[in-house]
Amino acid sequence: MALDNVREFSLSRTAMKAELLDAETELRLAYAWRDERDEAALHRLITAYMRLAISMASKFKRYGAPMNDLIQEAGLGLMKAADKFDPDRGVRFSTYAVWWIKASIQDYVMRNWSMVRTGSTSSQKSLFFNMRRVQARLERESAAAGETLDKHQLRQMISTEIGVPLHDVEMMEGRLSGSDYSLNATQSAEDEGREWIDALEDDSAQAAETVEHSHDTEQLREWLLMALNALNDRERFIVRERKLRDDPRTLESLGQELSLSKERVRQLEAAAFTKMRKSLETQSREVHHFLV
Numbered sequence: 001m002a003l004d005n006v007r008e009f010s011l012s013r014t015a016m017k018a019e020l021l022d023a024e025t026e027l028r029l030a031y032a033w034r035d036e037r038d039e040a041a042l043h044r045l046i047t048a049y050m051r052l053a054i055s056m057a058s059k060f061k062r063y064g065a066p067m068n069d070l071i072q073e074a075g076l077g078l079m080k081a082a083d084k085f086d087p088d089r090g091v092r093f094s095t096y097a098v099w100w101i102k103a104s105i106q107d108y109v110m111r112n113w114s115m116v117r118t119g120s121t122s123s124q125k126s127l128f129f130n131m132r133r134v135q136a137r138l139e140r141e142s143a144a145a146g147e148t149l150d151k152h153q154l155r156q157m158i159s160t161e162i163g164v165p166l167h168d169v170e171m172m173e174g175r176l177s178g179s180d181y182s183l184n185a186t187q188s189a190e191d192e193g194r195e196w197i198d199a200l201e202d203d204s205a206q207a208a209e210t211v212e213h214s215h216d217t218e219q220l221r222e223w224l225l226m227a228l229n230a231l232n233d234r235e236r237f238i239v240r241e242r243k244l245r246d247d248p249r250t251l252e253s254l255g256q257e258l259s260l261s262k263e264r265v266r267q268l269e270a271a272a273f274t275k276m277r278k279s280l281e282t283q284s285r286e287v288h289h290f291l292v
Helices: 002-016 023-036 039-048 050-058 067-084 093-113 122-144 151-162 166-177 207-229 233-243 251-258 262-283 285-290
Strands: none
Touching: 023 039, 039 050, 039 067, 050 067, 050 093, 067 093, 093 122, 122 151, 122 166, 151 166, 207 233, 207 262, 233 251, 233 262, 251 262
């Protein structure tokens, strides 16, 4: 922790000593990077605005992320901004960079808030970073007016205020209200050490399902062999080479071997499949779904 604090202080001190760019110099550096890929110009541009990135990163410390990581993400956002910045638009680089820095930090915070991904849509991001602030303001305003809001009313007001669906508010409220728990944690003292993982449904194949699947596979194999035996030698050869090989052969290669045109091989293949379909359908109507 002490090393992190020292590094954070060092980064901040270095950033504060960086030059302040005037509009003309900033524009010249931006053109040099965009048109000539001048890395020295890029480094100078990034260094000059690193203080902006650090300042924005500090505003997200309340989410519990390490400050050094926040600064690193802010720096990545700053570099993305520099790479995509178009100096011809007449906008200051700092104005443009703010959006990229903020987006990079927000993505990092949301990725690391929980092992379960919180979400990355615009409405979910807006909720994640604004819901508590809006909720606190609404509660203060209702208290000042002598009103009492129940949870449903509060959620509806948050939904309207932020402009997101009500169910998104309810979902985000649940995600922000607690932290991750280990599945190996015990449920309660009365359960004799039973862990939460013991309550999960086993999604592996059950014995009955395994036997049933094996029986169905064997039955289908027998039907397919009977259908193949109903074909003549040439049709059986085409089907085997086209469908039963790990590396199926082309119509053209089969045509050359059988001294037939590619179109004639295709016609024989289609006729063979028609015969097989009829043979299989006489065995059982249930086999139809294997053929569609």
